[in-house]
Amino acid sequence: MKEVVAIVRMNKMNQTKKALTDAGIAAFFAHEAWGRGKGLVNSIVAAGAAQGYQEAAEVLGSKGKLFAKRMITVVVPDDKVSGVVDAIMSVNKTGQAGDGKIFVLPLYDSVRVRTGETGNCAIE
Amino acid sequence: MSLIMIRSVVRPEKADDVMAALMDAGFPAATKLAVAGRGKQRGIKIGEVTYDEIPKVQIMTVVSELDKDYVIKTIVDAARTGGKGNFGDGKIFVSPVDEMYTISSGVKETDLSSIGEARP
Numbered sequence: 204m205k206e207v208v209a210i211v212r213m214n215k216m217n218q219t220k221k222a223l224t225d226a227g228i229a230a231f232f233a234h235e236a237w238g239r240g241k242g243l244v245n246s247i248v249a250a251g252a253a254q255g256y257q258e259a260a261e262v263l264g265s266k267g268k269l270f271a272k273r274m275i276t277v278v279v280p281d282d283k284v285s286g287v288v289d290a291i292m293s294v295n296k297t298g299q300a301g302d303g304k305i306f307v308l309p310l311y312d313s314v315r316v317r318t319g320e321t322g323n324c325a326i327e
Numbered sequence: 328m329s330l331i332m333i334r335s336v337v338r339p340e341k342a343d344d345v346m347a348a349l350m351d352a353g354f355p356a357a358t359k360l361a362v363a364g365r366g367k368q369r370g371i372k373i374g375e376v377t378y379d380e381i382p383k384v385q386i387m388t389v390v391s392e393l394d395k396d397y398v399i400k401t402i403v404d405a406a407r408t409g410g411k412g413n414f415g416d417g418k419i420f421v422s423p424v425d426e427m428y429t430i431s432s433g434v435k436e437t438d439l440s441s442i443g444e445a446r447p
Binding site: 300301 | 348
C-alpha cells in the first residue's frame with residue numbers, strides 16, 4: 204500500500220479529478236497548500252520585499268514567494284501507483300516550472316471505518 | 328541515497344521564521360498547510376472552556392537522508408520559543424519517500440540537488 208502525495212496547480216484540479224476517475228481511482232483527499240520550489244533567495248531580500256521595498260522586490264522577482272497550490276493525497280495498492288502517477292502527470296504537465304511534484308510514500312495499513320476492514324480491501 | 332519527507336507542525340507565528348531558516352540553510356522547496364490539532368497537554372484550558380483544536384501550520388519538505396539531521400536542527404532552532412521551549416511548539420515527523428517525480432519534466436528524480444542541499 205502506498206500513499207501518493209501530489210502538489211499541483213490549482214487550476215488543474217478539475218482535469219486531475221477527471222484523469223484519476225478515468226484511471227479507476229475515485230477516492231482522494233485534497234488540501235489547500237502554499238509552496239515554493241527550488242529557487243534559492245536571500246531571506247533578508249525576501250523580508251525586505253515583504254515590507255514593500257521596491258528594490259528588494261525587483262531583485263526577488265517571482266522567486267521565494269509562496270504560491271497557492273493543491274495537495275492531493277491518494278492511497279492505492281502497490282500495483283496502481285504507476286497508474287496514478289501517469290494520470291496526474293499527463294494532465295498537469297505544462298513543461299514550465301511550478302507544475303509541482305509527486306511523492307510516493309510507503310503506508311503501513313488502512314482501515315475502513317464503516318466495516319472495520321483493513322489492508323488492501325479497505326481502499327478498493 | 329534515499330529521500331526523506333519531513334513534516335513539521337509548528338506555531339503559525341513561527342511558520343515564517345521556519346520557512347526563512349530553511350531558505351538560508353539551502354532548502355528552499357517547501358509546502359505549507361494550515362492544520363488544527365491538540366497535543367498531549369489535551370489542548371488549552373481557559374476557565375471552564377477547553378480549546379483542543381489549536382491552529383497550527385504544517386510545513387512539508389523532502390530532503391536527502393544525508394541532510395536529515397541538519398534540516399531537523401534548522402527547523403527546531405527556528406520553531407522553538409524562548410530559550411528552552413514551551414508546550415505547543417510543535418512536533419516533527421520523518422517518513423521515508425519511495426519515489427519522487429517532477430511534473431514539469433516528467434522525470435523520476437534521482438539527483439537530489441533539485442530539492443536543495445546543505446550549504447557548508
